[in-house]
Amino acid sequence: MSTSTKETIMSRIASRDATVGVVGLGYVGLPLALAFAKAGFRLIGIDVDQSKVTELNNGRSYIEDVSSDELASAVDEGLFYASCDYSELAHVDAISICVPTPLRKTGDPDISYIIQASDEIARIGGSGKLIILESTTYPGSTSEIILPRLIDNGDVIGSDVFLAFSPERIDPGRKDYTIYTTPKVIGGVTPECLEVAAALYCTIVENVIPVSSTETAEMVKLLENTFRAVNISLVNEVALMCDKLGLDVWEVVSAAATKPYGFMPFYPGPGMGGHCIPVDPLYLSWKLRTLNYKARFIELAAEVDGQMPYFVVSKVADALNDERKALKGSQILILGVAYKPNVNDVRESPAVDVIHLLREKGAAVSYHDPFVSSLDHEGFNLRSITLTDGALASADCVLILTHHDNYNWSQIADGSRLIVDTRHAINSQGKGRLIYL
Numbered sequence: 115m116s117t118s119t120k121e122t123i124m125s126r127i128a129s130r131d132a133t134v135g136v137v138g139l140g141y142v143g144l145p146l147a148l149a150f151a152k153a154g155f156r157l158i159g160i161d162v163d164q165s166k167v168t169e170l171n172n173g174r175s176y177i178e179d180v181s182s183d184e185l186a187s188a189v190d191e192g193l194f195y196a197s198c199d200y201s202e203l204a205h206v207d208a209i210s211i212c213v214p215t216p217l218r219k220t221g222d223p224d225i226s227y228i229i230q231a232s233d234e235i236a237r238i239g240g241s242g243k244l245i246i247l248e249s250t251t252y253p254g255s256t257s258e259i260i261l262p263r264l265i266d267n268g269d270v271i272g273s274d275v276f277l278a279f280s281p282e283r284i285d286p287g288r289k290d291y292t293i294y295t296t297p298k299v300i301g302g303v304t305p306e307c308l309e310v311a312a313a314l315y316c317t318i319v320e321n322v323i324p325v326s327s328t329e330t331a332e333m334v335k336l337l338e339n340t341f342r343a344v345n346i347s348l349v350n351e352v353a354l355m356c357d358k359l360g361l362d363v364w365e366v367v368s369a370a371a372t373k374p375y376g377f378m379p380f381y382p383g384p385g386m387g388g389h390c391i392p393v394d395p396l397y398l399s400w401k402l403r404t405l406n407y408k409a410r411f412i413e414l415a416a417e418v419d420g421q422m423p424y425f426v427v428s429k430v431a432d433a434l435n436d437e438r439k440a441l442k443g444s445q446i447l448i449l450g451v452a453y454k455p456n457v458n459d460v461r462e463s464p465a466v467d468v469i470h471l472l473r474e475k476g477a478a479v480s481y482h483d484p485f486v487s488s489l490d491h492e493g494f495n496l497r498s499i500t501l502t503d504g505a506l507a508s509a510d511c512v513l514i515l516t517h518h519d520n521y522n523w524s525q526i527a528d529g530s531r532l533i534v535d536t537r538h539a540i541n542s543q544g545k546g547r548l549i550y551l
């Protein structure tokens with residue numbers, strides 16, 4: 115009896131003879147690629163950005179969570195190789211797709227990167243391969259976009275070629291959970307697709323969570339991120355309500371968090387940021403709109419969140435007003451422009467909106483961020499300043515937007531005349547005036 119394609123791939127995975135391809139070597143793809151290389155597979159990474167490919171082949175990582183030492187040893191051992199050329203994937207056994215899924219200017223999903231990657235994979239041929247989509251996208255994407263391209267040559271899904279969706283749950287900057295300890299949800303187009311995909315991922319994660327379809331797996335990811343988006347917006351609205359009521363939202367949340375069950379604390383801030391939480395739920399609401407259904411929680415969350423930069427600016431204006439100063443002409447020093455602590459990612463960062471609003475009002479804005487050396491955006495081009503006692507003292511207002519761990523908060527509290535702290539980063543009053551969100 116001849117060996118089936120499924121058995122061949124499964125046995126090559128088990129023996130680590132399989133070669134794995136990862137397409138898109140960014141925040142998601144690079145850590146995943148290294149995990150496969152560390153598990154003993156030969157890994158070929160594909161990215162359209164030649165400068166990234168060159169850096170990686172020289173053993174230099176541009177992602178905080180991937181150490182250059184680990185990468186360099188995988189390169190030296192011949193386990194990791196990056197290229198811009200999809201033909202390098204012609205003979206691999208499995209390919210994980212980790213390309214971006216942003217929004218268009220209109221707010222609709224931009225799935226062009228998934229289309230490009232799947233066209234390239236179809237061109238080199240999917241036969242005998244397992245293809246897994248990891249990019250976050252709307253339910254139906256895997257079977258509507260990738261499947262038709264893979265079977266166009268007559269291949270049969272589940273016996274000649276295998277297709278699955280497995281959402282990435284990585285949380286950049288996080289130290290308490292790793293790829294290995296974070297359970298991985300997988301849905302296959304057929305049970306055989308699921309079986310092969312689970313066999314591959316079992317080599318890099320402790321727990322695989324199988325679900326019944328690619329659509330279910332796609333929806334799982336959107337539920338997770340919609341849950342976060344809705345709860346972040348809820349607590350931000352609670353911050354707006356507390357402001358009207360003259361209450362301290364931080365005290366309210368921390369007291370509520372003592373409830374041992376039925377409550378999970380979320381903390382207010384200047385707004386959601388990053389490539390995922392503000393974006394992914396809109397993939398879901400877009401899909402639902404095509405089915406004539408309005409995803410009300412998602413749209414409301416986006417609406418409330420959009421108010422937060424205005425609220426932050428009004429807090430700064432009020433704080434200056436108390437000192438008989440106007441926003442116009444005031445020196446505002448922003449601390450932290452990344453969308454969250456300890457990362458260099460400024461995608462969808464609320465800091466960008468806050469800077470725009472402050473500049474529109476005539477404030478002179480500068481910033482410091484130990485992770486972000488420059489911030490180029492339509493209308494401004496800023497460089498991170500050196501955070502000296504002089505810089506703190508000369509600012510009319512220091513505005514804390516991101517609470518990176520390596521800030522010296524007591525130095526900041528003592529050295530600033532006026533602080534608006536949107537993250538409750540400073541725990542005790544310093545010499546200057548301190549105002550929380």
Ligand SMILES: NC(=O)c1ccc[n+]([C@@H]2O[C@H](COP(=O)([O-])OP(=O)(O)OC[C@H]3O[C@@H](n4cnc5c(N)ncnc54)[C@H](O)[C@@H]3O)[C@@H](O)[C@H]2O)c1
Binds near residue numbers: 284
């Ligand atoms: N960043 C996160 O925390 C995170 C977490 C979970 C899921 N995700 C999802 O994972 C996906 C990737 O996100 P990311 O943050 O890694 O993005 P990223 O921008 O950091 O990386 C994507 C990479 O893909 C490359 N690329 C673009 N088009 C390509 C193509 N046609 N072929 C090959 N490479 C191409 C880019 O050059 C880039 O290096 C998105 O769908 C995102 O929503 C991201």
